[in-house]
Amino acid sequence: xxxxxxxxxxxxxxxxxxxxxxxxxxxxxxxxxxxxxxxxxxxxxxxxxxxxxxxxxxxxxxxxxxxxxxxxxxxxxxxxxxxxxxxxxxxxxxxxxxxxxxxxxxxxxxxxxxxxxxxxxxxxxxxxxxxxxxxxxxxxxxxxxxxxxxxxxxxxxxxxxxxxxxxxxxxxxxxxxxxxxxxxxxxxxxxxxxxxxxxxxxxxxxxxxxxxxxxxxxxxxxxxxxxxxxxxxxxxxxxxxxxxxxxxxxxxxxxxxxxxxxxxxxxxxxxxxxxxxxxxxxxxxxxxxxxxxxxxxxxxxxxxxxxxxxxxxxxxxxxxxxxxxxxxxxxxxxxxxxxxxxxxxxxxxxxxxxxxxxxxxxxxxxxxxxxxxxxxxxxxxxxxxxxxxxxxxxxxxxxxxxxxxxxxxxxxxxxxxxxxxxxxxxxxxxxxxxxxxxxxxxxxxxxxxxxxxxxxxxxxx
Amino acid sequence: xxxxxxxxxxxxxxxxxxxxxxxxxxxxxxxxxxxxxxxxxxxxxxxxxxxxxxxxxxxxxxxxxxxxxxxxxxxxxxxxxxxxxxxxxxxxxxxxxxxxxxxxxxxxxxxxxxxxxxxxxxxxxxxxxxxxxxxxxxxxxxxxxxxxxxxxxxxxxxxxxxxxxxxxxxxxxxxxxxxxxxxxxxxxxxxxxxxxxxxxxxxxxxxxxxxxxxxxxxxxxxxxxxxxxxxxxxxxxxxxxxxxxxxxxxxxxxxxxxxxxxxxxxxxxxxxxxxxxxxxxxxxxxxxxxxxxxxxxxxxxxxxxxxxxxxxxxxxxxxxxxxxxxxxxxxxxxxxxxxxxxxxxxxxxxxxxxxxxxxxxxxxxxxxxxxxxxxxxxxxxxxxxxxxxxxxxxxxxxxxxxxxxxxxxxxxxxxxxxxxxxxxxxxxxxxxxxxxxxxxxxxxxxx
Numbered sequence: 059x060x061x062x063x064x065x066x067x068x069x070x071x072x073x074x075x076x077x078x079x080x081x082x083x084x085x086x087x088x089x090x091x092x093x094x095x096x097x098x099x100x101x102x103x104x105x106x107x108x109x110x111x112x113x114x115x116x117x118x119x120x121x122x123x124x125x126x127x128x129x130x131x132x133x134x135x136x137x138x139x140x141x142x143x144x145x146x147x148x149x150x151x152x153x154x155x156x157x158x159x160x161x162x163x164x165x166x167x168x169x170x171x172x173x174x175x176x177x178x179x180x181x182x183x184x185x186x187x188x189x190x191x192x193x194x195x196x197x198x199x200x201x202x203x204x205x206x207x208x209x210x211x212x213x214x215x216x217x218x219x220x221x222x223x224x225x226x227x228x229x230x231x232x233x234x235x236x237x238x239x240x241x242x243x244x245x246x247x248x249x250x251x252x253x254x255x256x257x258x259x260x261x262x263x264x265x266x267x268x269x270x271x272x273x274x275x276x277x278x279x280x281x282x283x284x285x286x287x288x289x290x291x292x293x294x295x296x297x298x299x300x301x302x303x304x305x306x307x308x309x310x311x312x313x314x315x316x317x318x319x320x321x322x323x324x325x326x327x328x329x330x331x332x333x334x335x336x337x338x339x340x341x342x343x344x345x346x347x348x349x350x351x352x353x354x355x356x357x358x359x360x361x362x363x364x365x366x367x368x369x370x371x372x373x374x375x376x377x378x379x380x381x382x383x384x385x386x387x388x389x390x391x392x393x394x395x396x397x398x399x400x401x402x403x404x405x406x407x408x409x410x411x412x413x414x415x416x417x418x419x420x421x422x423x424x425x426x427x428x429x430x431x432x433x434x435x436x437x438x439x440x441x442x443x444x445x446x447x448x449x450x451x452x453x454x455x456x457x458x459x460x461x462x463x464x465x466x467x468x469x470x471x472x473x474x475x476x477x478x479x480x481x482x483x484x485x486x487x488x489x490x491x492x493x494x495x496x497x498x499x500x501x502x503x504x505x506x507x508x509x510x511x512x513x514x515x516x517x518x519x
Numbered sequence: 520x521x522x523x524x525x526x527x528x529x530x531x532x533x534x535x536x537x538x539x540x541x542x543x544x545x546x547x548x549x550x551x552x553x554x555x556x557x558x559x560x561x562x563x564x565x566x567x568x569x570x571x572x573x574x575x576x577x578x579x580x581x582x583x584x585x586x587x588x589x590x591x592x593x594x595x596x597x598x599x600x601x602x603x604x605x606x607x608x609x610x611x612x613x614x615x616x617x618x619x620x621x622x623x624x625x626x627x628x629x630x631x632x633x634x635x636x637x638x639x640x641x642x643x644x645x646x647x648x649x650x651x652x653x654x655x656x657x658x659x660x661x662x663x664x665x666x667x668x669x670x671x672x673x674x675x676x677x678x679x680x681x682x683x684x685x686x687x688x689x690x691x692x693x694x695x696x697x698x699x700x701x702x703x704x705x706x707x708x709x710x711x712x713x714x715x716x717x718x719x720x721x722x723x724x725x726x727x728x729x730x731x732x733x734x735x736x737x738x739x740x741x742x743x744x745x746x747x748x749x750x751x752x753x754x755x756x757x758x759x760x761x762x763x764x765x766x767x768x769x770x771x772x773x774x775x776x777x778x779x780x781x782x783x784x785x786x787x788x789x790x791x792x793x794x795x796x797x798x799x800x801x802x803x804x805x806x807x808x809x810x811x812x813x814x815x816x817x818x819x820x821x822x823x824x825x826x827x828x829x830x831x832x833x834x835x836x837x838x839x840x841x842x843x844x845x846x847x848x849x850x851x852x853x854x855x856x857x858x859x860x861x862x863x864x865x866x867x868x869x870x871x872x873x874x875x876x877x878x879x880x881x882x883x884x885x886x887x888x889x890x891x892x893x894x895x896x897x898x899x900x901x902x903x904x905x906x907x908x909x910x911x912x913x914x915x916x917x918x919x920x921x922x923x924x925x926x927x928x929x930x931x932x933x934x935x936x937x938x939x940x941x942x943x944x945x946x947x948x949x950x951x952x953x954x955x956x957x958x959x960x961x962x963x964x965x966x
Contacts, residue, residue, distance in 0.1 A: 098762065104567040105590045107583075108842065111573055112554075127552040127562065129573040135553070142537075142551035149622045152547045181590050206764040206885065241764060241885050248766070249597030250885045287731050317542060318645045321686055397552050402705035434881050434890040434912070442681065442688035447729075447962045468731070468890070468912050468962025510731030510962040 061216060064111075067131050068220050071115060076222055078140045080117035080147075082158040083222045086354070087131065088396040090215030093179060097188040097208040105181065110215075112396035115139040116156075119147040123156040124423060127397040147513050155208070156400075157377040159355050160223035167227040167352045173258035176232045183260055184210040187236070191265065195240050198273045201280075206250070207239040212260075225356040231348055235491075244280045251276030256491045258347060275430075278453070282463030284511035285454060291426030292469070292507045293419055293455070293484075296499040298429050300490040303407075304497065305435045306444065306473045308309065310364055311390075311402040312379035319442055321474065325370050331477035332432055333368040336410035339391070343406045345489065346496050350405040359389035359405065362376055365477075365484070376402050376507065392494070406495035409502070412483040416501055419484050421458035427509060428453045428460060429469065444473035467511040479505045524561040524568075524588065525597040526822075528661035530799065531557050533842045538651035539622050541629045544637060548649070549622060556841035559584055561591050565826050569844035593686065598925040600664035610787070610794040611672040613700035615809055617652040618672070620701045625650045628704055629676070632713045636680045637715040642724060644688075645681035650674070650704075659801035669797040673946060675935065678713050684719035689909065691719030691895075694944060696792035696935030717874065719895045722907045729911035729963030731897060735871035736913060736959045737864055737926075742877050744933040744949035747782060749882040750854050750889040750917030751775075755809055756835075756847040757824020758885040758941065766918050770815045776921035778813040786835070786850035792935040793851040793948035800836035800845050804817055807833055809852075810921075821847040839943025846942040853950030857927025861953035864926045866902040872911060872961055873897045873904055879936075880913075884943075887917040890962075912962040920956055928953035 068085040075083035089111040096104040112129040117140070124146030128135035188210045195205050214232035219225065239252035252271040256261055294302070308314050315323035322330065341350040341359035350359050355377050363371045376385065376391030379402060392403030414422060429452040438444040447470040454461045484501035533555045540548035557580060558571035570587045572579055629648040636646035655671045675696040682689050693712050697703045738746065751767075759765035767775060776782075788794050788806035800822050808816045820828060821836035824847050837848035842945050865873065873896060880891030893911040897904045933950035 098565075101566060102592065103565060104569065104844065105587075106568075106844065107570040107586055107590070109572045109574060109579070109583075110556075110842070125550050127550075129554045129556065130575065138551075138553060145622065146549035146551060149626055150546050150549050152545055154547075204762070206762060207555055224843070248886050276701065311675075318681065318683075319688075321688070397550075397554075399548070399550070433883075433888075439892075440689070440910075442690065445910050447892065447910050449888070449912065449914045449962065466914065466960060468914055468960070470728075470731070470912070470962055489914060505671065508731075512733050512960050 060315070061200055061218065064218055068113065068218065070112070072220055073138055074136065075117050075140055078144065080119055083115070083117040084158050084219065085113060085115045085220040086217060087111070088215070088217040089477035090213055092211065093215035094209055094211035095181065095184045095188055097192045097205070097398065097404055100189065100192065102185050102188070114393070115143055117143045117147065118156070118158060119144065121155055122147045122150040122175050124150065125399055125511060128213060133310065154378055154382050157381065158221045158223055159357065159377055160221060160225035161356065164358060165224050165226065167356060168463060169351050171231040171349060173232055175259040176212070178260050179212040179234060187260060191238060191268065194265070194269055195238060195272060198269060199242065199277055200210060201242040201244050202240050205240045207237070210236050225353060227356050233347070234258055234260055236263060240272060240276055242276050247280065249279040250458040258345065279451070279463050282465040284466045284513045285427070285464050285509060286513045287510045288508050289506045291423045292504045293423065293426065293428045294502045294504065295428065295430040296486070296488045296501060297373060297490050298432050299502045300492055300497040300499050301432050301435055302473070304492045305439055306441065307404055308441065310374055312373040312375045312383060313402045315373055316379055316382055321442070321444065322370060322373065326372055328370055329368050330370040330474065331365050331368045332480040334482060335365055335413070335477060335480045336363065336366045336367055338363045338408045339404055339406065340408050341405040343408060343498070345498065346406040350495070353391045354393045354400055355387070355391035357387045357389045357391060362388065372404050374404060376400060381439065402461050406492060406498070408498045409483060409500060410502040411485050411487045413485055414482060415485050419482060419501055419503055420455050422457060423503060424458050426455045427464060428455055446471065446473065467509055470508045470510065476504055481505045523563045523591045523596060525564070525595060526562040526662055528560040528659065528800065529557065530560065530841055531658040532655065534653055534655045535618060536653040537618065538649065539625050539629065540647070540649040541626065541633045542647050543645060544630060544633050546626050554840065556751055558841040558844070559587050559759065560844055561587050562823065563591050563634065566592065567823060569846060571841050572949060574707040597662070599662045602660060603664050605666050605668060607668045608796040609670040610789055610796045611670065611698040612790040613672055616672065617674050617701045618654055628709065631677045632709045635710055635713050636678070636717055639714065640721060642682045642721050643680050643717050644683040647679045648677065650676050653854040657799060661801060665801035667797045667801040668796065670769040671698065671795060673792065674701070674703060678716055680713070680716040680720045681888040684724045685922060687724055689720050689723035694935065697790065698792060698794055699790040721812070723895060723909045726907040726909040728870050729872065729908040729961060731961055731963040733958050733959055733960050735955060736961065737792035737868060737869055737871060737873045737955045738877065739955050740930045740951055741872070741932040742936070742949060743874065744853050744934065744951035745877050745880060745936065746889070746913070747854050747951060748849060748947065748949045749838050749880050750887065751921055752784070752849045752852045752941070753882055753916070754801065754884045754887060754917060755819055757818055757820040757828060758846045760818050761827035765886050766885065767815060773815055775814050775815045775918065776810050776813040777924050779927045780810055780813050780921060780924050781855040782810040782853065783808055783855060784819060784849050784852045791851050791933065791948055792946050794904065795850065798834050798836045799838045802832055802836065803835040804850065819847045819849060821845060825862035837942060837945050839945055843942040846940070848940060848942065848945055849938060849947050851933060851948035851950070853931065853933060854927065854952065854954065856929045856931045856952050859926050859928050861928040861930050864928055864953055864955050865899060865904060868899045868955065869901060871899045874911065874913070882917060889917055890914045908963070910963055914960050914962055920959060923957045924954050925957045928957035933951045
């Protein structure tokens with residue numbers, strides 16, 4: 059990647075945009091390289107390697123911001139972007155103004171989070187880690203029949219932005235991820251289970267810990283049955299709670315509120331959750347793999363509570379939505395790709411832990427359900443109303459202990475009601491990668507939830 | 520193809536796209552772009568190397584090819600066949616090329632729907648409408664001598680109406696897609712369809728919660744076919760069958776559905792949203808019988824799957840774009856017409872759930888477990904459609920539900936969707952006539 063070429067290309071684009079008749083303009087040049095290997099049946103079954111680049115442009119004319127993009131950063135690409143962005147300005151009639159921004163005290167922003175170990179990420183290294191992992195997963199139990207999916211991947215790449223107000227921002231980082239899904243069979247019943255690892259130094263991958271987590275997730279599923287429909291106390295596993303929370307996170311965005319798509323609109327300062335629940339956004343969280351000192355609009359990010367002891371403190375704003383609401387940006391103006399417009403995004407999320415560990419929580423609730431997986435979150439939810447009805451998996455808790463797996467059940471409730479029904483958080487926080495950052499979340503206990511099953515008269519629970 | 524490869528392929532793609540979006544009558548989104556890229560795929564037996572870039576320079580491409588070749592292990596090189604003359608295809612029917620139509624005209628079309636929805640009823644408080652069009656040109660050359668180019672032009676629109684009452688909000692939506700030209704838009708009954716969206720949203724906001732438990736379920740035509748797509752179609756793809764990770768592995772010639780069920784995957788319907796004549800590996804697409812009277816007839820097999828399974832590819836290798844290696848995917852997949860009048864199916868159901876409009880869902884192809892959300896549903900009582908209910912989820916196992924389909928209507932309809940899998944998101948059509956499943960577990964909120 060020739061960063062000097064990238065800087066020059068977007069600076070020229072901005073100069074040309076002003077000559078073209080835009081009042082203000084901004085451009086970003088994103089590039090990336092990545093590698094992924096997949097392991098199947100003792101071989102590297104596939105290998106992928108890529109280099110990608112693209113330029114996103116936005117220009118303002120008569121109060122409207124037109125956008126365009128290209129993956130061909132040449133003169134034709136430049137002319138295409140200017141022409142189509144101008145056409146887009148002409149057809150827009152958005153009443154909410156979008157801004158090009160530069161804080162003179164922070165006109166030059168840099169965030170370089172390179173591990174310095176990226177050059178360890180070779181084909182041979184990844185292949186040996188992946189092959190050993192597959193072999194050892196298969197050796198965990200005679201019940202494990204196959205590792206249907208195993209990937210080791212990494213990526214890196216700079217993103218540079220400039221605008222006509224003088225902003226220059228540059229960021230670069232790298233990551234490695236490992237994912238495996240295995241299939242086991244017992245008495246004709248098939249179960250699948252997966253686990254992942256996320257980091258930036260392949261030598262820090264804890265092979266044995268990965269194996270034991272995967273083993274637990276997969277083999278504990280056998281011997282399950284449904285439950286009788288009814289109301290149950292529920293302990294959410296961290297990953298399951300994060301999957302639910304992140305599905306509804308857009309409701310904390312001022313964009314959704316202003317478009318009438320979030321029931322949290324107008325509720326800043328009100329109680330929306332149990333007083334035992336505190337959720338913060340921590341862009342610079344010390345335990346997070348990736349840190350976010352500034353957003354895609356050049357605004358500095360900040361640590362803040364979204365929910366403080368049950369009270370909804372403040373929504374997430376970018377420059378456009380903040381202007382409409384008569385407030386300041388919270389540093390949450392992010393764009394996901396060079397081709398995407400600036401939206402409202404969230405970085406690292408931290409749920410305040412409680413005092414009891416998982417075993418103590420089980421003892422405390424005595425009888426209930428431990429939910430470990432929620433399926434169909436892209437379909438079985440109404441993001442606006444908060445209603446959800448989801449196919450899920452987990453375990454029955456009886457007399458304060460895990461008694462058996464449960465399957466073929468659904469949990470149906472409302473997200474906003476669930477927040478109010480939180481009666482404890484555990485002390486067992488783990489980091490769950492989600493979106494562009496991570497969620498640091500413990501087990502979460504809900505006083506009651508509607509569970510549907512098809513066991514009619516077993517007298518359980 | 521120096522080194523170990525026994526197969527090499529170059530995939531080149533250019534995608535031009537344009538979209539506009541309206542919210543409550545104002546144009547809040549307008550975007551245009553061009554994406555270009557090249558992918559190189561090498562195979563040695565069942566091992567695959569895939570490299571891609573959007574750098575057009577010869578130097579970058581040669582570097583990429585060398586990296587790909589160096590990473591491939593364990594094969595023996597094969598002959599390279601002479602390149603055929605370039606052949607071009609297109610499943611689009613274009614009288615008016617949508618990319619030549621001004622954004623203003625697209626906005627005027629959407630505004631009609633948006634204004635209608637906003638004035639429909641005081642319960643409708645939001646209306647969102649969007650239009651997007653794209654032209655995708657792919658060019659595939661490979662060591663078998665293939666030299667194919669295909670052009671795919673698509674249009675998709677969506678209208679969403681939101682009804683509000685107190686703290687509650689419910690939506691009704693349509694999202695048709697086509698490979699026909701702008702004449703599709705000119706002929707589209709946008710007002711009728713928008714009215715439908717508004718009515719769904721209002722009906723659902725006034726509805727009580729669905730019951731839970733096992734019961735007979737009648738699933739409406741059109742997008743109801745998403746269940747077959749998810750719960751059965753994915754499990755017939757060689758991506759799963761080829762590594763024996765599907766609940767339908769080794770089932771060819773065997774009964775996997777009740778005898779009233781026949782189903783196809785037909786990529787060759789001209790102008791249909793999920794169609795292609797040439798797949799993303801340069802092979803001719805097909806019209807494939809998947810199930811005939813309950814018997815499993817064919818799998819969807821791409822070239823890698825064919826190597827694993829020792830059979831011929833069926834021309835279903837697809838990918839979202841050049842950033843993905845191709846894999847076996849569906850196109851226009853549907854349950855074929857049966858003999859029943861849909862009215863009789865309802866009349867013969869004493870108690871159950873009628874899902875008139877389905878939302879999306881997901882499936883685990885190894886276990887067959889699936890779940891789907893109903894976007895609009897009603898109770899059936901004494902053979903009649905009774906009160907609307909909301910929040911219903913259907914859950915079960917694909918292999919069981921197929922065997923439990925006991926009635927199939929004669930009102931087949933297709934509906935556009937996007938399908939996500941390991942080679943990205945691709946346009947697909949799902950479809951079915953009205954069907955009845957004798958028993959499915961419904962997850963609702965009322966006991």
